[in-house]
Amino acid sequence: MLKSLLQTEKIILIPGTFDALSALIAKQSGFKALYMSGFGVAGSLLAKPDIGLVTASEMVERASQIVDAAEGIPLIADGDNGYGGIHNVSRLVKAYEKAGVQCIQLEDQVIPKRCGHMDNKEVVDLEEATAKIKAAIQSRNSNDFLIAARTDSRATHDLDEALRRGEAFLNAGADILFIEAPQSVDEMQRIKNEFPEANLIANIVEGGKTPELSIEELAKIGFKIVLRPVSALLAISGTLQDCYSALLNPNYDQGNSSKISFEEYNEMIGLATFE
DSSP states (O other): OHHHHHHHOSOEEEEEEOSHHHHHHHHHHTOSOEEEOHHHHIIIIISOOSSSOSOHHHHHHHHHHHHHHTTTSOEEEEOTTTTSSHHHHHHHHHHHHHHTOOEEEEEOBOSSOOOTTSSSOOBOOHHHHHHHHHHHHHHOSOTTSEEEEEEOHHHHTOHHHHHHHHHHHHHHTOSEEEEOOOOSHHHHHHHHHHOTTSEEEEEOOTTSSSOOOOHHHHHHHTOSEEEEOSHHHHHHHHHHHHHHHHHHOTTOOOOSOOOOOHHHHHHHTTGGGGO
């Protein structure tokens, strides 16, 4: 369980997954927990950017597929802004919990939302954001289903506002605090100093706004969860570009190709268990 990992692990590195296959490979690679990012689902499902185009039902369906593929591995599922008001949040929490998700991440952006490392975001007022966190807590069937509260107000206001919202979310009962996109190591350290006992998320995005620190550096600061939400999506996108270019042009240089064999693929996805 994710709750047990938070109690026993000093720091947990969690990769972003976006479909059943990526989840299976992440499980086989040895990760102890997984993250379903809205960014990844928007890309893999719609081939669109993370700007609020994916629906709640699509996220629930994808989460269910990931849980099934990575059986036994806890999943944190992006719940974006809850896709509406407090009643929408309540429905989403119940649907995620029923699907086997162990933690929902909820943010304080307006509808439609944008990826946390994009510009031009907007947030709702603190009262509305806190009400959604409280609704999520009241709607879960078990305390083992965790609530990760995220604020994007560092970008829309400043770090002081983000810290103010973080305190309100924790006081409302959030299990995990996610202050999105701090822009320096000093800001990351200040977050930890402000919330020394909280389970804190560091969201590390290649080319994003937050310094790309190592797992050791993040552990030293005191973060509990390190998300790498788009690493696999970016890697597979580059691999697909190389593969399709090579198919069209035999002289195209694929570099050090990591392509697996037909037999290796069938072994990876468990063909033998169906025969």
